[in-house]
Amino acid sequence: MNGNARAPLPAPVRQPAPARWYHGLSFRLFGFTLAAILFVEGLIFVPSASGFRTAWLNERLQAARIAALALDASPSRMVSEELARQLLENAEVLSVAEVEDDMHIQLLDSGMDIEGSFYQLDLRETTPVSRVMRVMGAFAAPKDRILVITAVGSTPSRIIEVVVPQAPLRKDLYAYGQRILGLSFLIALIAATVIYVLLHFLVVRPMARVTASVEQFRMDPGGWSRRLQPTSRQDEIGRAQNALSDMEEAVADAFRQRAHLAELGTAVAKINHDLRNSLASAQLVSDTLARSEDPRVQKAAPRLERALTRAINLASETLDYGKAAPQPADIQPVSLRGCIEEAAAEALAAWPEVEFIDELPSARIINADPEHLHRLAANLIRNAAEAMVAAASLPKRITVTLTRDGVEFADTGPGLPPNAQDNLFKPFAASSRKTGTGLGLVIARELAAGMGGDLMLASTGSEGTVFRLILPDLLV
Structure with missing residues (x-):
């Protein structure tokens, strides 16, 4: 409103950078969901692999017990070398022996020389923690390792001892791990896709509308184009949309009111400029009336002069300060x-x-x-x-x-x-x-x-x- 005052320059509006697909919330939610499910599957894999290893060892042990039962059918508890070899191949073990009263009895023997490092494994003294630790070692064990498995025999007083190569167990563990990994990835992919679709419709799309509305509102705060419409959703997203809609409407009204006040201020300044000149002329007439000898005029003249002086001061303040603010x-x-x-x-x-x-x-x-x-x-x-x-x-x-x-x-x-x-x-x-x-x-x-x-x-x-x-x- 002051002719010498300069209106502040509008702040430059930073154009939003083009969004890339891997920067979007949808892709991040999909990736985080996939990674979280694979991480949980990884935590479950170790106990699962331990259970697979224990079941594998028990199967070999049970097959060795069944093979040893064939000896009970023979009066001398002896079989031919060919039958012993066949029984051992069916059980997938190298030899079977029993220990009773500190006596070591070789029940079945393949007759082959066994080469490699022997590793004692007593299934009678195992705990969940020890089984987990041993399965991790089984993946890194050398291929020529030979397992000597000790367990309870056909009676509580007997101990059965089975010799098994480590290589088949290691091969089966790796195959089991590959199956679990593939299955876990498939489950994670399906679950991530389902969660992604749900979150896309429940969160991402509404937030995209909110983001687009905010960016458009920043470009044109006083306009009405692409204004976010209120929603009937009662959750946090719905309340945020309605709050943003109300805020946009309030800010737009404030911008329109500011523009209206600026126009009004300019008009008032022009009116005050001409009004001050007219009041100055009226004050000259008031001074002339003050010199009149008419008692009624002399009584009213001081009040008229004070009113004119007050009006001139108000008009001057408006022009000097750009607003009709009271002086201290x-x-x-x-x-x-x-x-x-x-x-x-x-x-x-x-x-x-x-x-x-x-x-x-x-x-x-x-x-x-x-x-x-x-x-x-x-x-x-x-x-x-x-x-x-x-x-x-x-x-x-x-x-x-x-x-x-x-x-x-x-x-x-x-x-x-x-x-x-x-x-x-x-x-x-x-x-x-x-x-x-x-x-x-x-x-x-x-x-x-x-x-x-x-x-x-x-x-x-x-x-x-x-x-x-x-x-x-x-x-x-």
Whole structure:
């Protein structure tokens, strides 16, 4: 509004970088789900492989026991070498022996030389932890290792001893691991796909709409294009969408109001410029009237001159500072009754039918800014008079009293409508008249705050409205 002031340059809007497919939330959710399931499968694999190894050893041990039963059918517990070799091949072991009463009895022997490192394995003394540790060693064991398995024999007093090569166990463990890995990857892929589809429709797509709306809103905050629509979802995503929609609408309204106020400010500045020139001319006429010898003119001239001076100062402030903000209060001793009576005489000049009753004590002196107090009282009294005349209220009366809570301005008007009460001290929103701007109470409250006080609505209804002015207790 000041001709020398420069409007701030708008901040540059950073264009969003093009999103790549591997940067999207969908791909990340898919990858994290796949990795999580494979990680869990990996934790399960070790105990599962331990169980497979234990079952493999028990199968060989059970097959060796069945092969040893063939000896019981022979009177001498002896069989031919060919039958022994066949029994051992069917059991997939190298030899079978029994230990009873510290005597080692070789039941079946392949007759071949066994080469390799022997590893004792007692199945009678195994724990879950030891089985897990041994299965890890089985994957890294040398291929020529020979396992000597010891377990309970056909009776509790007998111990069976079976010699088995490590290579078949190692080969079967690797095959089992490959099957588990393939199955785990297939399960992870299916589960990740299902979770991805569900999350895509429940989370990713709504968040993509929210992101697109935010980016579009950043490009054009005051526009209405591609505005995010409210949703009926009751979860967190739905509440976030509705909150964002409300925020966008509120911010867009604020931008439109800012643009409207900027246009209004420019118009006010132009009007004030011409108004100040017209008031200067009127002041010259007022000076001429002050020299008149007519008693009525001499009585009214000082009041007219003060009103013109006050109007010129307000217009100058608007042009100098770009807004009609009150100047810092000049606190000084002032007669409360005299100041308000002068404001009432000025405010009610156009409504002689409105009765003004001043119940303030004549000797009350307070510390206040006389100019601010005059403008504040004039605004309140003028608003009350306009409301009563517009509503054709009877009687039309304004009463000013001093209570322990402050100075109260009471009228006999129709009261404030609900919408005016909700927006009482908001610019351009509180007026209930078609020709009103809603600025009178806003300015009055700013003037009261400038003197360290406040202005509030004490009561309103069909019997009238009461405003209370609260000022600091600065008595002299």
